[in-house]
Amino acid sequence: MKNTGTLQVTTPTEREIVLTRVFDAPREMVYDAWTKPELLRRWFGPRGTSMSVCEIDLRVGGKWRFVFRCPDGREMGMHGVYRELVRPERTVHTECFDDYPGESIVTGVLVERDGKTTLTGTILYESQEIRDAVLKSGMEHGAAESYDRMAELLAEIADKDQVAHR
16 A cells, blocks of 8 residues: 555655654644554554554653554564653654664654644664665555554544534
């Protein structure tokens, strides 16, 4: 699946990938979708994958771990540690994949304007070679699909909130 055009992907430096997506939701809601296991399980990962493990200790120094199950039965794990949490504005965490060497630093910034939230995720890799390998892996397409799923979830939550307030 290709990027549907809703996700902007840039490489501002030789070691960074920046992902930018606008969501039609307030940033508190986007922050929750980004940090609450019960919501994250519903959108994180490309279509067809599921999360068999979604553990989050949401505090500075707290660890997180995700394991995805692919349609063919393979599993892919990743983990990290939270370095900074400023609800609902910013998160910084490390990210390591079980099957790949190296650690990246992921900084997520949420900016709300007129009820829409721009999520900017900056991923800093240990080297340009690792960054380039990630780009060649199809990461952009998987991230775009994940963020599309997140937008669908946010719309579903907003619809339920509207019904509840009638």
